[in-house]
Amino acid sequence: xxxxxxxxxxxxxxxxxxxxxxxxxxxxxxxxxxxxxxxxxxxxxxxxxxxxxxxxxxxxxxxxxxxxxxxxxxxxxxxxxxxxxxxxxxxxxxxxxxxxxxxxxxxxxxxxxxxxxxxxxxxxxxxxxxxxxxxxxxxxxxxxxxxxxxxxxxxxxxxxxxxxxxxxxxxxxxxxxxxxxxxxxxxxxxxxxxxxxxxxxxxxxxxxxxxxxxxxxxxxxxxxxxxxxxxxxxxxxxxxxxxxxxxxxxxxxxxxxxxxxxxxxxxxxxxxxx
Numbered sequence: 001x002x003x004x005x006x007x008x009x010x011x012x013x014x015x016x017x018x019x020x021x022x023x024x025x026x027x028x029x030x031x032x033x034x035x036x037x038x039x040x041x042x043x044x045x046x047x048x049x050x051x052x053x054x055x056x057x058x059x060x061x062x063x064x065x066x067x068x069x070x071x072x073x074x075x076x077x078x079x080x081x082x083x084x085x086x087x088x089x090x091x092x093x094x095x096x097x098x099x100x101x102x103x104x105x106x107x108x109x110x111x112x113x114x115x116x117x118x119x120x121x122x123x124x125x126x127x128x129x130x131x132x133x134x135x136x137x138x139x140x141x142x143x144x145x146x147x148x149x150x151x152x153x154x155x156x157x158x159x160x161x162x163x164x165x166x167x168x169x170x171x172x173x174x175x176x177x178x179x180x181x182x183x184x185x186x187x188x189x190x191x192x193x194x195x196x197x198x199x200x201x202x203x204x205x206x207x208x209x210x211x212x213x214x215x216x217x218x219x220x221x222x223x224x225x226x227x228x229x230x231x232x233x234x235x236x237x238x239x240x241x242x243x244x245x246x247x248x249x250x251x252x253x254x255x256x257x258x259x260x261x262x263x264x265x266x267x268x269x270x271x272x273x274x
Contacts, residue, residue, distance in 0.1 A: 014091050016065070017083040023069035024088055025061045028054035031100065031121075032092035033267065035061045036085055036114075038105030038129070039192050040158065040185040042068030045178070046104075049252050052260035056268065057100075060092045064107065066188045078195040082113030089119055098122075100267040101211075104252060105129050106192050109199070112232065115209045122267045123213040125232065126259075127221060127249055129192075130199040132228045135161060139197060143190045151186040158189060163249055164222035196228075201235035213239040214266045216259075218247040225249060242272050 014022045025043055027050050035046050043061035050059045063070035065084055073080070085101070092099045098121030103111030108128035115123050138161050145154035159165045165173070173179060213236050217229045233239045242262065244251050252259045265271050 011069075012091065014062075014087050016080070016087045018073055018080060020065050020073050020080070020084070021071040022065065022084055022088060023063045024091065026058060027061070028056070028058045030055075030057040031097045031268065032095050033057045033059050033100045033102055033263070034085065034088050034092050034111075035059055036101070036103040036107035036111050037062075037064060037067070038103075038107045039189055040155070040182045042181060042185070044068070044181065046252065048256035049260055052256050053263065056264050058092075058095065060088055062088045064110065067185055076191045078109070078113065078199075081110040082116070085110050085114035086117045086119075089114060089117075093119060100124070100263075102126075102263060103128065105249065106196065108232075109196065112206060112209070112236070115211055115213075116206060118208075118210065120209075120211040123209065123211045123236075124216065124263055124266060125213065125229075126216040126252065127218070127225045127229050128215070128232045129196045129225070129228055131201060131231050132162075132196045132224050134193060134197045134224075138162070139190065139193045142193060146187055146190055151183050154186050154189060155182055158186075162193075162222070162224075164225075201231055206235050207237055209236050212266075212270070214262075214272060215239055215241045216251075216262065217241060217243050218249055218251055219243050219245045220248040222249070240272065 010026050012024045037045050042063045046061050053059055066072040089099050100122040101111045101120045102124045104126045106129050108125040109130040142154045142157050159170055215229055215233045217226055233241045
C-alpha cells in the first residue's frame with residue numbers, strides 16, 4: 001500500500017486531508033469493512049465485533065482524530081472527520097475489492113459524510129447522532145465539567161443524560177477495563193455534542209449517497225437516539241432501518257455475534273438480518 005507507513009504488524013498510519021495522522025488496525029480475511037467508532041471510545045471498542053467478523057471480512061478499525069494513537073488538530077469541524085473516514089476508505093479500496101463502511105453513534109455520522117465522496121459499496125449505520133436534540137443545558141453542563149477538569153462528572157452526564165444508561169449498567173462499566181478509555185475520550189465530547197446538536201439534514205444534503213444503506217436501532221434506546229436515526233433514514237436515498245429487539249445503543253458490545261451476523265448478511269449477501 002503505497003504511501004502508508006506500517007507502525008506494527010497489523011497497524012497502518014494514514015494521513016487525512018489536513019495532514020492529521022490516523023491509526024488504523026487491520027484484521028481478518030475477506031472483503032474490506034471500515035469501522036468508525038463513536039464518542040468516548042477508540043478502535044478497541046470494536047474488538048468483540050472484529051473477532052466475530054474476522055473469518056468473513058477484513059476489518060479496518062480506525063482511531064478517530066483525538067482518540068487513541070491518532071493525532072488531532074485545531075479548528076475542529078465535523079467535515080474533517082468526514083475526510084478522515086474517506087482517507088481510510090481509500091486505503092481499504094487498495095485491496096481491489098468493494099469497501100463497506102460501518103459506523104456507530106457519532107462515528108455513524110462521520111460515515112455518512114464520508115459516503116458522500118463515493119467509493120462505498122454498502123453502508124451500515126448504528127444510531128447516527130447527527131441532529132440529536134440534546135436536553136436544554138446538557139451540553140453546557142458537560143462543557144463546564146470538562147473545563148473544570150472533572151472528567152468523571154462529564155462522562156456521567158453523557159452516559160445518563162444522552163445514552164440513557166442505568167446505574168447498574170454504569171457500575172458494571174466503571175469496574176471494567178473500558179472505563180479509563182471512556183475517561184480519556186471525554187475532552188472531545190463537547191465539540192461532538194455541538195456538531196450533532198447543530199446538524200440539520202437540509203433537502204438534498206445527502207442525496208449523493210448511492211450505497212445501499214442499512215440503519216440499525218435498538219428498541220430500548222433513548223427516544224432522542226431513535227428520532228435521530230429516523231431522520232437519517234428519511235434523508236438517505238433508499239435507506240432501510242432494522243430495529244434490534246431488546247437491545248439498546250451498545251448492542252455491538254452486549255451481543256457482538258448478533259450484530260456481526262447482521263453486518264455479514266447485509267454486506268456480503270445483500271439481505272437484512274434480525
